[in-house]
Amino acid sequence: MTKLPTGRPILPFTPTVDETGQPTVCHCCGRRAIGIGIAPKGDPAYVCGECILLVEELRKVRRLDLYELAALDGGIDAVGEYIAEKGITDLAFMDELDQRLIVKAAWMGCVDRLRKLLRDGGAPF
Numbered sequence: 001m002t003k004l005p006t007g008r009p010i011l012p013f014t015p016t017v018d019e020t021g022q023p024t025v026c027h028c029c030g031r032r033a034i035g036i037g038i039a040p041k042g043d044p045a046y047v048c049g050e051c052i053l054l055v056e057e058l059r060k061v062r063r064l065d066l067y068e069l070a071a072l073d074g075g076i077d078a079v080g081e082y083i084a085e086k087g088i089t090d091l092a093f094m095d096e097l098d099q100r101l102i103v104k105a106a107w108m109g110c111v112d113r114l115r116k117l118l119r120d121g122g123a124p125f
């Protein structure tokens with residue numbers, strides 16, 4: 001996996017299982033996972049309903065670096081469009097690392113909240 005200068009992976013969507021063995025987040029995209037894992041051992045690498053459609057492709061991909069970076073770029077585009085629309089500022093004033101970190105912070109904030117909601121038993125959907 002691609003590492004940030006901090007040494008942490010860009011898209012650390014693990015563990016994908018809680019302490020009771022229930023799926024939490026998708027190994028691929030970070031959305032809510034269902035009970036199909038793609039890893040033969042260790043963390044089961046559970047995936048979500050949409051990523052199940054790609055499961056054969058995911059098994060073929062040994063290194064996700066390019067996918068991770070492309071996903072981050074998609075996030076940068078989406079956040080940039082959003083904040084420009086709101087008139088807050090422009091991501092172009094930030095360097096590449098800060099652009100990636102703000103998107104990662106937003107993404108991981110969603111995933112962490114999803115994990116908490118699932119762990120506390122009662123997701124709001």
Ligand SMILES: [Zn+2]
Nearest residue numbers: 026029048051
């Ligand atoms: Zn997914």
